[in-house]
Amino acid sequence: MADILILNTGGTFNKRYDEISGELFVPQDEQAVEAILAELRGNLAFRLVGLIHKDSLAMDDADREQIAQTILAAQESKILIVHGTDTMHLTAAHLAARCPGRRIVLTGAMKPYAYDRQEAVVNLALSLGWLIAGEGAGVHIGMHGLVRPHAGMVKDRVRGVFRAV
Template sequence: MLILNSGGTFNKRYNPLNGELEIPYDNEVIERILTSTDFDYDLAGVVYKDSLDMDMNDRKMLASIIMESKDDTFILVHGTDSMNITAEFLSEIFDDRKIIITGAMHPFEIDNVEASLNLGIAIGFAKANPKNGVYICMNGLIEPCKNIVKNRALGKFELVK
């Protein structure tokens, strides 16, 4: 299993010098969460951006990493604002792998429960050996990416009806 970190709110940390939440160029949040696990995984930081700043080149880079990897199961930590765009893009390319995309609505530094829960559910789902496909794991839900969307008015992910 390869865990890819692309940044997003999940990873944001408060910078006391400028008073802003920033996405650091490290995997510290994921590493802190995974200290309580006992399984083998590979972890790679790849983009370190707010998902609103991600573009097609970033998505192509993620796809290239997935394509070149020896793994067949991936967890992608991603910002929630464009998670669906990345999921749709990856689902058009891959039908022979399991890709679970997760993130958090609140930074781990502010609310470590949500990020930890979402990553934990994604890992458990991946270890259960689901069918190949691209999934989104948010708010206690995990579904094929076409079946779940971010409801911006309510600030949560929900099933498409």
């Protein structure tokens, strides 16, 4: 059994540029997350699952329930979710109600990994390290140097970062 379940749901973290259409899109793959995980060293046992593959603004309650059902069916008690930042708080609240007894962290990036790797790598590594280092259930958000209970983090659209409240 894996130590940690990593769910990749899409969001800006995963976006890439389509040279034909001239637009950013959320790909139907795990390329960005896989690239980061390939660089990590150690004895971490994880299972990566691609799910939904949407911009978070396009996510709805059915998508959030799909995430919850995937977590509830999983053997792992520690869950990392790569998620779009615009509705991360909505998914976190849904999971807090639906998935008790799990240690869950949602993370993402304000810029695509394909264009600015540093933020995505730091946010994913921060969140993963926090999951590994501690015990206890709850739903958290891991962004911009902080991992806090989901209700204690907000996206500061003026500064372009997540901050504690």
